[in-house]
Amino acid sequence: xxxxxxxxxxxxxxxxxxxxxxxxxxxxxxxxxxxxxxxxxxxxxxxxxxxxxxxxxxxxxxxxxxxxxxxxxxxxxxxxxxxxxxxxxxxxxxxxxxxxxxxxxxxxxxxxxxxxxxxxxxxxxxxxxxxxxxxxxxxxxxxxxxxxxxxxxxxxxxxxxxxxxxxxxxxxxxxxxxxxxxxxxxxxxxxxxxxxxxxxxxxxxxxxxxxxxxxxxxxxxxxxxxxxxxxxxxxxxxxxxxxxxxxxxxxxxxxxxxxxxxxxxxxxxx
Numbered sequence: 001x002x003x004x005x006x007x008x009x010x011x012x013x014x015x016x017x018x019x020x021x022x023x024x025x026x027x028x029x030x031x032x033x034x035x036x037x038x039x040x041x042x043x044x045x046x047x048x049x050x051x052x053x054x055x056x057x058x059x060x061x062x063x064x065x066x067x068x069x070x071x072x073x074x075x076x077x078x079x080x081x082x083x084x085x086x087x088x089x090x091x092x093x094x095x096x097x098x099x100x101x102x103x104x105x106x107x108x109x110x111x112x113x114x115x116x117x118x119x120x121x122x123x124x125x126x127x128x129x130x131x132x133x134x135x136x137x138x139x140x141x142x143x144x145x146x147x148x149x150x151x152x153x154x155x156x157x158x159x160x161x162x163x164x165x166x167x168x169x170x171x172x173x174x175x176x177x178x179x180x181x182x183x184x185x186x187x188x189x190x191x192x193x194x195x196x197x198x199x200x201x202x203x204x205x206x207x208x209x210x211x212x213x214x215x216x217x218x219x220x221x222x223x224x225x226x227x228x229x230x231x232x233x234x235x236x237x238x239x240x241x242x243x244x245x246x247x248x249x250x251x252x253x254x255x256x257x258x259x260x261x262x263x264x265x266x267x268x269x270x
Contacts, residue, residue, distance in 0.1 A: 010054035016045070020060035020074040025101040039142050041099045044107065045076060047143045048150065053078040053095060057114075057121065061247050071101035073247050077112060077121065083154045085161045088168075091115045093157050095150055096123065098247065106133045107142060109149040110251075111160060120222050123254035125262060128163065129156040167213035167261065170268065177201055177216050180264055184220045187256045194231035194239050200224060217261045225253060 016023055023041045045055055060074035078095040085093050094112040110131040111124040132149030172180070181197035200223045201216065203209045208219050223229060227241040244250050 009056065011056060011058065013042070016042075016055060016058050016076070019058040020076070022060050022072050022074045022101060023058065023076065025071050027101075037139075037142070038101070039107075039139050041074065041076075041097075041101075043139065044097065044099070044143055044146050047147060048078055048095075048097070051080075051147060051150070052082065053080045053150065056094070059247075062245065073098065073100035075247055077114065079114075080154075083157060085157070085164070088161055088164050091164065093160060094121075095153060097146070098251075107146055108133050109146060109153060111153045111156065113160065113164070115218055120218060122218075122221060122258065123251050124160055125255045125258035128159060128258070128262065129153055163262070163265075164214060166265065167217060168215075170213045170265070171211045172213050172216050173211075176264070176268075177211070180216065180260065181220050183260055184224055184257055187260070188224055188244075188253060192234045194233055195223075195229050195241055196231075199229050199231065202229075213261065213265065217257070221254070221257050224257070225250060 011019070013024075023045065025040060027038060049055075055076050056079050057077040058074065061072045063072050076097045078097065079092055080095075083093060085091060092114045094114050096108075096110045096112045098108040098110075099106075108131055110126075111129040113122045113124060114120070115122070130152075132145075132152060178197045178201070181200040182193075185193035185195070185197065185200060200220045202223065203215075203219050204222065208215055208222075210216075223241075225244045227243040229241045231239055231241060233239050244253060
């Protein structure tokens with residue numbers, strides 16, 4: 001996955017093209033079927049811009065297949081000044097748009113959260129806000145469905161904000177933090193985690209320190225997704241954890257972690 005532009009300021013088309021050129025594909029990949037209705041992602045971007053949603057980050061999946069590089073899966077994050085958290089000051093509510101032009105992905109709209117202090121982008125679990133998927137079946141209908149799906153997600157912003165506020169207000173004892181980190185490691189590596197729960201709980205900056213559920217979640221999420229931690233393989237060899245570069249795997253882990261933290265929240269409230 002190419003991290004692309006991530007300034008959290010509105011990106012123009014030159015910025016977007018440098019980060020994810022497949023957004024501007026002029027046609028679908030030759031492998032798509034005759035039933036595939038091609039719609040350039042940039043047209044959907046412009047439609048969202050017209051609604052006040054500004055692209056602030058873009059990236060695309062890397063591929064070793066040369067003729068797919070201009071069509072590969074890509075994700076764009078949008079923010080809107082009128083649709084933001086009111087009481088959470090360290091994070092932004094975002095809309096994520098995903099598509100590809102190789103027939104491997106429909107247009108998808110989902111909710112995201114971006115925490116400014118650590119430049120960390122999260123994806124909200126479907127259990128909180130559903131992902132909206134739109135098949136490629138014509139320009140007008142697809143764009144209208146994307147806009148409709150976007151506003152359905154915006155309608156749920158308060159639920160996400162309330163959850164973040166709740167996590168910020170709840171302190172987690174160290175044993176609970178360790179259980180959460182172990183479960184998170186299981187989500188990515190199964191029984192062969194190269195790093196300990198203690199490693200995943202380490203903060204990368206002073207502002208991330210603390211025992212509240214939101215900071216614990218953020219530390220574990222960042223360490224799990226970004227990698228770069230020293231550990232040991234199952235054979236006892238030194239290793240360094242790798243960054244999650246696949247868009248699909250990044251989404252899977254982010255949503256699974258959000259669900260895990262939501263289930264922890266429910267248990268602690270019981």
